[in-house]
Amino acid sequence: MRDVFTALSSPVRREILALLRERALTAGEIADRIPLAKPTLSGHFNVLKQAGLVSADRQGSTITYRINTSVVEDALAALLRLTRRETE
Amino acid sequence: MRDVFTALSSPVRREILALLRERALTAGEIADRIPLAKPTLSGHFNVLKQAGLVSADRQGSTITYRINTSVVEDALAALLRLTRRETE
DNA sequence: CAGCTATTTTGCTGATTAGCAAAATAACGA
DNA sequence: TCGTTATTTTGCTAATCAGCAAAATAGCTG
Numbered sequence A, B: 001m002r003d004v005f006t007a008l009s010s011p012v013r014r015e016i017l018a019l020l021r022e023r024a025l026t027a028g029e030i031a032d033r034i035p036l037a038k039p040t041l042s043g044h045f046n047v048l049k050q051a052g053l054v055s056a057d058r059q060g061s062t063i064t065y066r067i068n069t070s071v072v073e074d075a076l077a078a079l080l081r082l083t084r085r086e087t088e
Numbered sequence C: 001c002a003g004c005t006a007t008t009t010t011g012c013t014g015a016t017t018a019g020c021a022a023a024a025t026a027a028c029g030a
Numbered sequence D: 001t002c003g004t005t006a007t008t009t010t011g012c013t014a015a016t017c018a019g020c021a022a023a024a025t026a027g028c029t030g
Helices: A004-008 A011-022 A027-033 A038-050 A069-082 B004-008 B011-022 B027-033 B038-050 B069-082
Strands: A054-059 A062-067 B054-059 B062-067
Touching (some): A011 B069, A038 A054, A069 B011, B011 B027, B027 B038, B038 B054
């Protein structure tokens, strides 16, 4: 499982997550909204998937991605611990 | 100002922040706790400083680093927005 | 100023990353 | 099976990054 923070460090990947926050989208719909080649985006999808930040499911020839909110919340909790002085 | 998430993506830098959460430390004290060469750590301090995550001040020949909690909280708020559907 | 301590900057190498075009894979319908 | 659409994988290049040793800088003390 790739590090969640590494996955979040890319502006492109945060943009993908921001789009998915509104609703689940297919790879093609995401490609319509972000001006990068599809193979490039596909690589980003892989990073997000490995980090557990999104899940993918195929319907026929299209693949729909959705954000995995609980993993974002875990990252959030880790950051929150950096602001508090008590034991983790 | 370097991206906060890029700065947070390194485990070494998150470890530095975790140490600084307890109390402000000099560069040497951090080097005593993390098994990396001082020049390597100095590079990490620079990244954290550029991201605004820590501030440094020199007392004589020693430099003390302290965590800038408010910037960590800004990153936290950005992550929080990824989990909520309403407008930012 | 000379020597000492704390820390950074420089310069290098090897590893990782982001981007793309081209090729491959998967599913569908005629 | 052939062609079309959706998407990924492969293979490449240029750029960035992490680590270190050596050199440079900053401040202190005698």
